[in-house]
Amino acid sequence: MPEITHNRVFNHVAVSVTDVDATVAWYSKVFGFKLLGKITHIKRSEAPDGAIFSIYPENLNEVKLAYMATGNGVGFEIFEFIDPKPEPQESFAYHKTGFFHVCVTDPDPDALADKVVAEGGKRIGVTVNPAAKTAAGQPVKCLYTADPWGHVVEILDVSFEWLGCRTAY
Template sequence: MSTPNNLPINHVAVSVRDIEAVTAWYTNILGFQLIGNRIFHIKRSESPAAPIFAIYGESLHEVKLAYMATGNGVGFEVFQFVDPPPFEEKPERATSGAFKFQSEYRGTGFFHICVTDADPRALAERVVAGGGQRQGEMVRVAAGTASCQYVRDPWGNVVELLDASFDRTATADVVRGS
């Protein structure tokens, strides 16, 4: 087994109850920039083939999503799960056995980190070989630009594996399926 490269953090994601307030605070207080000056509102009824629905499964019907840029190029992704709504408190993470991602994503607070790697499929295999688990399917989140796979480390933490930079992915057409 080869030694992995020192992989960069691609972005950090946070689940919130009020995306407008959170993006305003991070802009005003920390100087993060809202990429494209917009918050996406994605509904399964309007965009059933959107990649997010392949990742989060049948239980997700509506979500708001904002991409923010930080000063060092690490992205800050803000989610507000609308339907179903978030839990009051995040449920205990599953570290073995049944994988509870479809209910856990509804908890507020940080819920995954993302690393960039040229071959997310191979990296996912290394994660599994190292005691982790896959989450959902490998998906192409932007035509010709980005593939991602979600995995879980052996302690239950969710990590997204992405083959493109955060800014490249966030500026592509990533929220609508075809």
């Protein structure tokens, strides 16, 4: 009998930022993500046996960390590496391998994109219809935005499972 592989769920996505407090405030206001607990500030000098210092290289000395929850329970971790300071990445580096965006679902992507822009983010490209029309005959809406720090967030008005079997890319 063939082995069955469990279809696992995403637990969380993590992002490195230069200001954890501002990022938590922005994602709370724009996307409604909820801060779980409080922002944690960890220093190797105060907690040398902290779990994080067993995971990251020995040159990590200080970090701030926040855990947020999305509307469907997927976590959004925010790291502010303080010592050493992180190096900025190229925004929307689609031409390089690795993760380059996350996606949220919203019934009105254009309105949410307007909110992203009003709160210091930006649009990337234009709204597109990547799939056949919905059962109600409406075009699917998809667009890309970036938060004020350059992290790319796609906004889609249907679930990924619905879109996955109907894409017209």
